[in-house]
Amino acid sequence: MSSAIKDTQNMIEEVLDAYPEKAKKDRAKHLAANDPSGQCSACQVKSNIKSRPGVMTVRGCAYAGAKGVVWGPVKDQITISHGPIGCGQYSWWSRRNYYNGQTGIDTFGTMHITTDFQEKDIVYGGDKNLDAALHELKELFPLAKSIGILSECPVGLIGDDIEAVSKKVGKEFGCPIVPVRCEGFRGVSQSLGHHIANDTIRDYVLGKGTLEKTTPYDVALVGDYNIGGDAWASRKMLEEMGLRVIAQWTGDASINELGIAHKAKLNLIHCYRSMNYICRHMEEQYGIPWVEFNFFGPTKIYQSLRKIASYFDDAIKERTEKMIEKYKPHMDEVIAEFRPRLEGKKVMLYVGGLRPRHTIGAYEDLGMEVVASGYEFGHNDDYKRTYPEMKEGAVIMDDATLYELEEFTRRLRPDMVGSGIKEKYSYHKMGVPFRQMHSWDYSGPYHGFDGFPVFARDMDMTVNSPTWSLIRRKR
């Protein structure tokens, strides 16, 4: 064991001392010093396991995964939060999945629609009124292409048969009515919600769309939720390299696009965590290969573009090289502008499903080093992809609690922390530069050639804001 790993392990043990015995034992499995080579067996973290009760976990639930991530951004579907009022209220347009369309007429992304369960629904069952609710929606929103029923905790507990209602009404309407069993108590985090939602896309929508003609260059852009327009920035590059994006999943997605993705020649997957399930299905069922890519920062963008091009003919490869040549000067310009101000700065990341590893390259392009990284709801395969990206002895943290984040911050003294809204303001109080890496702090896009300059600008404004130095700290 190297000294870097040993030092980090000692630090982790010190932090863990505050927990009661049982919680300490459990948390120890989720925190480790990084070993990029994979030789050190003690350096692997456990993941996708229940959070301990009573500690401030950052995690959400299956409903959050299905609503906020997978189904919520499908713009021409009406998504019902089926159950009591809260879940739909709190998840209402909180992820900035940009879309084009006229809201309330042909698109519904920024709306909050719910069956608003009352006590009588719990006693007598909420499926009685669901049929009527679907009819009311069909009347008021005739252009909706589909209705998704996302069940909240009580629906599963009282045993409502939403599948039966969906089946009946779906036949009547002649459009998909999709029951999504994403009750919040299922599974250990958002992650199961992604899986459940993927399965419903597979069962109710995939393969049912219309596409008149296909070309050898058809691809589907999967697992990009178009936060701040990310998917559009990615699509722009894919189109410029000569590919035809026939489906965009699920930011700015339409039901038809979900229905024709199986006609793509290649699936391009951005958020592996939330969408690998459906890619695997399309591979098995339709023989469509899939490839992971990373459009954060020029280094990873060039690599990814070349990797994607390698699946196609020389014409595409040539266009790709030309495109890289065209944009490289601009990327170099961005780096020349910002790198001097960011060189050597240390970053700590704690985000959801892919950013803890995907953004590392972009930080490195700016001369910054990621000293700690972790996932709210990553699985073993996410961590396997992360270890080689990180330096030896860096902190790897799974399902970190607010307490751990604070303690690691004290000890590692990062110049910047990237995490979510729940962490943002405690970091502001600590006086540690902070950037929200779920929603890009209402900025973006961060993907692609158009996104990197925004990313660089935002990291610079975070680290180098004069406001941090105004804090009059207690001695």
Added chain:
Amino acid sequence: MKLKIKDHNELFQEEAYCKQFEGKKEFENGPTEEEINRVAEWTKTEEYKELNFKRQNIKINPAKACQPLGAIFCSSGFDGALPFVQGAQGCVAYFRSHLNRHFKEPMTAVSTSMTEDAAVFGGLNNMLEGIENAYTLYKPKMISVCTTCMAEVIGDDLNAYIRTAREKELIPKDLPVPFAHTPSFVGSHITGYDVMMKGILTALIAGKKDEPKEKINIIMGFDTYTGDYHEVKRLMRTMGVDFTLLSDASATFDSPNTGEYKLYPGGTPLADAADSINARATISLQKYSTMKTMEYIHKEWGQNAQVLPMIGVKNTDNFFEELSKITGKPIPKEIEEERGRAVDAMIDSHAYVHGKRFALVGDLDQLLGLISFLLEMGAVPVHIVCTNGDKKFEEEAITLLNESPFGAEGKVYINKDMWHLRSLMFTEPVDYLIGNSYAKFLWRDTGTPLIRIGFPLFDRHQLHRYPIIGYQGVINLVNWVVNTILDEMDRKTMNTTSFDVIR
């Protein structure tokens, strides 16, 4: 910065992107422009309104949240209190992010992270381990427990669970652990505030009954304006009244930046809250968010318990007159002067507000206060939409409207949502809209200028730091209302001869 960097605000207006959006339509299989326009126009009609108002089984853009959010907000205002939610963990993540987004402040709360096994066997184990972990790690002075709908559906018995935790000595004997059952399928966030307040007071006052003291309790209600908390404290000091503020959320949601993150930045001291049973009287500034609490204080404590809302001039007048009666202290000159300044502001600005027609959406107590204020200004409240409103509220709002000739057009819609309001604003247009950040969708659809007052306010910064209560609050309300009207007037006259510098 040398480089010109374009973010989403500019990028997607560019030709390359506009072309991309056009091209993407090939795969979207969407309706034609013609169809979209036809349906869009139809949604503005009487016919659509009727259809919209007929629906019974679905809410579209409702203006309410669920009980536990109110409960943990209430708990947060007590010093050293850790809000502890028995249920599935996603809820607490949502409560925290919702409050984070409104206040731009950290929010402490823990969940017992119940999953499938708890659904089958009950949540006792989660409670026991949760309470031990929470106490050991976060060292609270009080753990205030409420539930999510999951715990309520499976019937977790908080009282018994907490007793078990005490018997197993997972927490110190004297640690207060108040609790409240807060199912999300009953009431709304204001109900949750109410039952948690009652739960906390019940737990803290046990065995504290003593000689009555010359002080009064003030309960804020579900008030998300941190400015209001500072304002009440200032006014009480100006009156020379000894008081206890229940619960003081300003410490938690408006704490100074000192480079140090505090889990418990302050709030109502637990000893003061415990002593509240010995006060001379309790005044609540909100009726509907403190109903059960006030009934409890009146019946069980035998205290003079009054609801004295403080939004608008008449309400504030009434507050000080009653406070003066209760305490025997005269209203000081400073407060009388403040009143004079507020009235002066209203008179100076009245011409622009007079006769203007308003739509309002929000919480019960706030709506009543705003109606009262608008009527005082000579404005005309037209559509009043309250998703969590009940019959009592409806009656009270109608009575209030009937007291003024300016209230004649006002109609109150309880249990209705912002999609109902959209229909109303198309079929009977108004000049201005008052609501929270989500009301901006109505602003966009109908072109009615929005004055942001309410909860949540996500898309404008710092508004919640200004008081909306008392005479200072009146001045702020005048400011927001009249200056929105003037902004709109400037926008509309930009290219006309009426583009005036002095208004």
